[in-house]
Amino acid sequence: MGRVSESRRILLVNGPNLNLLGEREPDVYGSTTLAEIEQSVAERAATHGLEVDAVQSNHEGELIDAIHGARHTHVGIVINPGAFTHTSVAIRDALAAVALPVVEVHLSNVHRREEFRHHSYVSGVAEAVIAGAGPSGYAWAVDLLAARP
Numbered sequence: 466m467g468r469v470s471e472s473r474r475i476l477l478v479n480g481p482n483l484n485l486l487g488e489r490e491p492d493v494y495g496s497t498t499l500a501e502i503e504q505s506v507a508e509r510a511a512t513h514g515l516e517v518d519a520v521q522s523n524h525e526g527e528l529i530d531a532i533h534g535a536r537h538t539h540v541g542i543v544i545n546p547g548a549f550t551h552t553s554v555a556i557r558d559a560l561a562a563v564a565l566p567v568v569e570v571h572l573s574n575v576h577r578r579e580e581f582r583h584h585s586y587v588s589g590v591a592e593a594v595i596a597g598a599g600p601s602g603y604a605w606a607v608d609l610l611a612a613r614p
């Protein structure tokens with residue numbers, strides 16, 4: 466008999482400077498705080514019967530450790546790598562290594578911004594990329610992961 470009580474978990478990862486959401490460049494990133502985003506992601510996940518573990522760090526290695534830690538315990542990853550999007554081969558490699566479905570989220574439309582934000586090392590290992598939808602993008606990322614078998 467299956468272990469029906471075992472929960473399906475997703476990992477929510479937010480990278481550098483996203484701890485300052487709400488006060489950081491509100492004209493670009495809006496007024497929603499990271500705590501509010503994490504709460505709404507948990508609520509959206511619950512509607513799909515999923516649970517969420519949320520991590521935010523300003524340190525690349527901590528993000529990599531969190532990604533590695535999800536490999537046998539989680540069914541997918543929602544990640545906003547912040548500026549590491551545009552710089553980190555190591556985060557891309559970590560995501561590729563764990564081989565979980567990944568949805569990359571950006572609050573802002575990075576393609577409408579400076580040229581250096583147009584390239585993402587993460588997109589090549591992501592199932593989907595959502596940029597410019599604000600906090601709703603995180604909820605849609607959860608919907609996408611939930612829709613997978």
Ligand code: DQA
Nearest residue numbers: 482545547548571572573582
């Ligand atoms: C961001 C976009 C990145 O270019 C930037 O470095 C961030 C936030 C976004 O959510 O729009 O920190 O990932």
